[in-house]
Amino acid sequence: MNVAKTKKVVKSRFDLIFDQNGTIRRKINPYTIQKFIKTIFLLILLIGLTFIILYPFIIKFCSIFMSTQDTFDNTVALIPRHPTLVNLIYLFSKTSLLQALLNTLIISLIVAVCTSFSASLIGYGLAKFKFKGNIIVLVLIIFTLLVPQETILIPMYAYFRFFDIWGIIDLITSKTLILTDTFFPMIFLSITSMGFRGGLYILIMRQCFKGIPNELSEAAEVDGAGIIRTFRSIIFPLSKSMLVVVFILSFSWQWTDTFYASTLYSSVQLLPHIISSLSSAITDIGTGTYFNSLLINSAAIIIVVPLVIMFLFFQRKLVQGIARSGIVG
Amino acid sequence: MKISAISNEKRIKISAKSKKEIAGWLFISPFLFGFFSYFLVIIIKSIQFSFSKIQIRTDGYDAIWVGLQNYLYALRIDPTFTKNLVDSITLLITNVPTILIFSLFIAVVLNQSIPGRTFFRAVFFIPVIVGTGLMQLVDSNNAVMSTMNSLTPIETGANMLSGGLLSFLDLQQVLEQMDFNTNLVSFVSGAANNIINIVNQSGVQIIIFLAGLQSIPKSIYESADIEGASSWESFWKITFPMISPIILVNLFYSVIAYLSSEDNAIMGQIKNTAFGKSLFGEAAAMSWIYFLMIALLLTIILLIIRKYIFYDNRKN
Secondary structure, eight states: OHHHHHHHHHTSSEEEEEOTTSOEEEEEOHHHHHHHHHHHHHHHHHHHHHHHHHHHHHHHHHTTSOOHHHHHOTTOOSSOSSOOSHHHHHHHHHSOHHHHHHHHHHHHHHHHHHHHHHHHHHHHHHHHOOOTTHHHHHHHHHHHHHSOGGGGHHHHHHHHHTBOSTTHHHHHHSSOBOOTTSSHHHHHHHHTTOSTTHHHHHHHHHHHHHTSOHHHHHHHHHTTOOHHHHIIIIIHHHTHHHHHHHHHHHHHHHHTOOHHHHHTOSSSOOHHHHHHHHHTTOOOTTHHHHHHHHHHHHHHHHHHHHHHHHHHHHHTTOOSOOOOTTOOO | OHHHHHHHHHHHHHHHHHHHHHHHHHHHHHHHHHIIIIIHHHHHHHHHHHTEEEEEETTEEEEEEOTTHHHHIIIIIOTTHHHHHHHHHHHHHHHHHHHHHHHHHHHHHHHSOOTTHHHHHHHHHHHHHHTSHHHHHHHHTOHHHHHHHTSOHHHHOHHHHHTOSSOHHHHHHHHHHTTOOHHHHHHHHHHHHTHHHHHHHOHHHHHHHHHHHHTSOHHHHHHHHHTTOOHHHHIIIIIHHHHHHHHHHHHHHHHHHHHHOTTOHHHHHHHIIIIISOOHHHHHHHHHHHHHHHHHHHHHHHHHHGGGOOOSOTTO
């Protein structure tokens, strides 16, 4: 601790120097200059990459306020000459965008919570318990990840349209359940980690738990904590940042999902339905296609902004400094 | 008296061990339930498809058993399949390391204290959404986007994005004159030209790396700093080994994301065979061949890098 403090003094921004007359002068530490140059280089790089990433979204953002006549004007680049609110008014009054946002929010929250819960459980089981078949289960998880979604599209629809687990439901009620257009398929898929890239979340959590030293959980067990208690008060706080990542990824992938929306939810209004209905809303050739594109772009911004806000809210958890006190090495 | 005490102790020990084993199975039981009640059912159907000829009727389909014929079709008769397969896997081998290196670099940068860190983190989160179906739907038939992208470069810099950031032909020439290996030169300049794709494909990896970097205790860096390690050394000696379990995850993710991406030639061909030509059995056979190749590749990679993965766990 003491040594660290001394080090900090050496690296402080200014060295105090006494010159011959005895007055105090400040001299800039070479370390500071080096750090400054490094920061400038990194900033230039990051700003360049930011431009690459954001450029399509800048166009989309500008088209919120663009009127249709601006799209024909070759001298208009990005900044609209005739700014309007027509696009926004149309989106909120003539389409069920708000309803779709609400429905998508509910589904995404359910999926994200269930996924984080089940992925951490399964990952914990794989990382910290030694049992026969551990490796086989891991291979099975990677196997579920490797199969592309498109290959299981039709069987998946059939599965939930004629839902039955090993013929048990058929045996009792002599018919199968229709589970499309309900929240059940998403809950089922996320609890069992069979949803979109479900195996990835398990892998993330497993690798994270594997990195946590066994000594911690052993110490808790010696102190009399049960398996659940150990998980809740020792392992969970240490793996919070990974859990946040799982939550963010599952939420945003469900939010922007088209695969399940198009196969399982035909009568529930979700975001992809709005986008596809917008592209065929006005069939007037000429101004129509441009107006449609403006609407789609505005809708895209409205869809993306909540996600970015959600990310900003959660990224505060991605801060270094998780203490691992009590472990040497 | 003594004997019974020992046997009693032994009994407790065994039961504690099996209790842990049962707990382990309980923890993973949601996955096993899903796998056996949902995934396996679907996969078996897909395997059946690959061994049969599918004929679509108005009210369903007929599957006629044809044995290995579909596989032979894919490997022998279809003129482009094997070429696409080889191309796809070569691209996979060159792309994935580039993405991994780039995303680790960006994650390390975003983990430092730089001005505007929150903003940059949010920006690098956006590629996570860009590749998804909804955004592709947005961009698929978008008149405004295509108009804006075709404006002259002075006005928007749009052509700069579509035509490569700088003229990388020059870079290639310079490197070739410097007598580098031609393969290396084409790889480097290809990666530089491909920067947009690489940035857009590495959003998820950056976030996962960023979270992985959080779990490295700060005290290790501090003690290395005191010992006089430079930041370069502490990256290779601390960050790299500590993050290696996460590198494995990202490696898997990159391969999987590449597998399901739109610009993957083989996936395009499989989709075209299934939905364009209505050859469902042949498409299933193709996807199974492709799957087996990728599984083989992943196994080889895993066996090679398994030794180098470091878990902060002295007992393992």
